[in-house]
Amino acid sequence: MTIDTEIQAPARVARRPSRASWTTTIPAWVITTISVAVATGLWEFFGRDVNPLLGTYPSAIIKAFFSMLQAGRLQDALIQSSQPFVAGYVAAAIIGIPVGLLLGRYRILESALGIYVTAGYATPLIALVPLLILWFGLGFMVKAVVVFLLSFFPICINTWFGVKAVPKTMIEVGTAFCASQTAIMRGIILPATIPYIMAGLRLGIGKAVIGIVIAEFLTAISGLGGIIITSANSFRTAEMFVPVILIMVLAVALTALVGWLEKYVAPWQSEITGHDSV
């Protein structure tokens, strides 16, 4: 009693626009590259006319980059910054995701603790840095704590809301087949929440970057943030831009890594939502 015609339908039908114009045939990366090249060119062209105390331009930044690299300052600073960054961020993910899952799943925990997560997300945590210095000193620990505090809340809150967005009927499938609480959490809620968790991790990177730079401004002046503030204070604008751009590039790369991670752990998601923009 099989309906064969139904099965023979191809799994994925490629939808092509009926008329392929140049806006759809040029690969996205080509367009991005051209855009970046034009923007850099304009900056170089107009930036050269600006007083070097007030502004700078790409080739000067590149020159500063290589001289700092040769002196070894950049490498040292990168190591100083990345250690507390990674420690704080990883801790935020390891604690934030499970806490978010539990808040979303259990009403009692949500009503008892949800308020603190919401409040923590809305609090200007940077304002607490002076106090944190008193608690944790001026070194590695305080930087890691600031990064942790800033990235924990977006990760946790996204996971929490992700669990709330899991359709009730999907959880009922587990209930109807007598899945245990653990099996429902691991086999239904966690995979269904992955897109939200990934969005939280992505937002967390942005917050963690702000956290590490501010922490380095306000604590022992060290790391990439330290270079930014000492160069700015001595009006070496091109030198100041080197860590700024380096941090930006690293943050973009990390965000892309999270996107890649999502495709790897949740391949069905991009298949479902895989819509090409025109």
Next chain:
Amino acid sequence: MAHLEVQNITKSFGTHHALDGVSFNVEKGDVVALIGPSGCGKTTALRIIMGLETATSGQVRVAGRPVSGCGHDRGMVFQHAELLPWRDTLSNIGYGLEMKGMKEPELSRTAMHYLELVGLTQAKDRRPHQLSGGMKQRVGIARALAIDPEVLLMDEPFGALDSQTREGLHGELLSIHAKTHKTIIFVTHDLDEAVMLADRVAVMHAGKISQIIPIELVRPRLDMRAIRTSAEYSKKRTLIWEALHDAGVSAAA
């Protein structure tokens, strides 16, 4: 003793009585349809039998054992199939078996058997979003059948499908029933579906069963065309229509 006994179940949400004393028995291998207008309590009754909701009072027994909560003696087919989007067809069918504690290689072998039963062998490795609505629901039926339940419970299983696919699945379900002789309870608001598939049709209204109408069409009902044109079919269809209509009129009065 009937295979499934529903004894005077009630369900109240605050002051609203969704179910107001529903009782019926189902013999082993019988197919019963619960039909009625929206809000008559048919889905609530099914969900109580499944253990997804608890009755305010009354009892449900499957093969003599009182039911509380979920159980592998009952298999549920959901209205919109509700397949897990990250699982392919085979492992969606195997979901209930996994929860039952079955291990490989028996797990895959059993799931494969039910995959063949619903005729989806070629769609074995696809994920739900690559399946049509009808195929999804066949996976949903296979998933429920795979745990080999005493009773198969179906909540408007074909309601969301277009009429052609729906009829195809009616034929499919009739042939599955002819092979497995499962006891089936399904909720519907489709007269033709009720008459075509069921041995008895329970007409519900305002939380009560107003009538139970037996359908005396011989099984296996594999020739759907002959059934549709039979006198019994049109007689019972009219009878159910009247039962639904009468209930509606008395409610409006």
